[in-house]
Amino acid sequence: MSSTRTPDHRRRQHRREMSSSEAISRLLSKVLRHKAVDMGISIDKAGYVRVQDLLAHPRFKSLRATQDDIKECVATNAKQRFALTTAPNGDLLIRATQGHSFPPTVVDPTLIMTPVDVPSLPSMLVHGTYFNHWKAILASGGLRPMNRQHIHLVDASATLTGIVSGLRKSAEIY
Template sequence: MSSGRGGRGGRGGNRHDSQPRTVLVSKALSRLLRHAAVQERIPIDNHGYVRIDHLLGWQRLRSMKPPVTFDEVVDVVQDNEKKRFALKYVTEEINPEHADVPTTTTEGAQAAAETEAETESETQRAISKFEALRSDNDIDTKKFVIRAMQGHSMKTVEAENLLTPITLDDEASIPDAVVHGTFYGAWEPILESGGLKPMSRNHVHFATGPSMEEVQQHTVPGETTKGGLGSVLGKNKVISGMRSDAQILIYIDIRRALIEEKEMKWWRSENGVILTEGVGEKDRIVPTKYFSAAYEIKEGIGKLWEDGKVVKELPENLRSRPLPRGKGAGGQRGRGRGGGRGQ
């Protein structure tokens, strides 16, 4: 995208905030589209879509100096490496009497069946439409809608409308690797609680790599792994569903979970993230019995868990390390970073 758009590369409204403006906008979008739309009284449908005119009218974006523009939103959608956002151009006329809900039912009902490439193409079509209308100075923001791909904590957003189910009936839907990235300070609380919990989110998030073979090749017992997860994934490689600073990788036996836990539903988001609500009537959880292995990937400790038990303990100096800002055991959101991960 052109770097000449208004506000691109500048700073946010807080003069003491050192983060680039694009990062601040991305974090604000994640906050609203994943967690805060209902609380902020911004209309959001059960597919997770918010109209752009409603988005730009949100106080947090209007209060940035200068106010956030549609141009900047498009930049963030296109430039985000993990493809966290999807943009759509709605061709139907929107009934003013029902303007609070985007009229995306025809296309939205098909969202679960779309592939990642198709979704990305739809976003690119919307961006192309935006560019064409922009050149004619004829943009109607009521006809564009945006959503977060996954990570929602709002119960009004229904998984069935956003995600593709993973089932034993569809072998192609089952990923070869299902991996949860976590941190030293969260490891023991995860084990003590009996597994991974969605916490404040609707789902526990997993990536589809790296494979255990890749981890074993790049982690040498007793040797610090320079670059951590980045060195395992390869130069400049980004993986959706896991933070790049993850210190421990937990591998899930998804086939066993699908066979034994009929009530534990598994899904794939349009940008490739694997999700589940877990199992349990009250406290949803992905039980430790489905942990096939766990590896420490930075300090040369290697395998921590195998065959349902701990095979190596974390040293005290690692166990006592504080969690990164905004994280909690099992994926809980912290108070820092505005309650949303953003970038």
């Protein structure tokens, strides 16, 4: 008899096995893409947050995260999920590079994304998904951004090279 495990069980299991850097990276993704406002962390229209504000938050304190840890997450993230910059006053700022669910009144996608004109488009774009979602995608008339601002597509030729930003390695359909 097979056991049924809930998604919550998997999340708890992953938390126990996560390295410190992976835990910091996952928390950065959650905060910078979806939860900064809910967590009381100031985010500007371009999606940037002061690194010091993150480090002062109890969730980051519980991970004992440092500025160097955050810099390492940015530098070593194969999918280039984050970007760092320095504000005119010298503050270190960080943002997620894509996948935001904030409304445009909070984070303006035109300040994050680079417009692409038709002549510069790759010959084929892909979106990765799973077999268990396929029927629902077809029934709804195709891909929708769901609770995000955009549907993430990638150059199909990039899928041949391995790690691709915005495309899960575990995707079953492209």
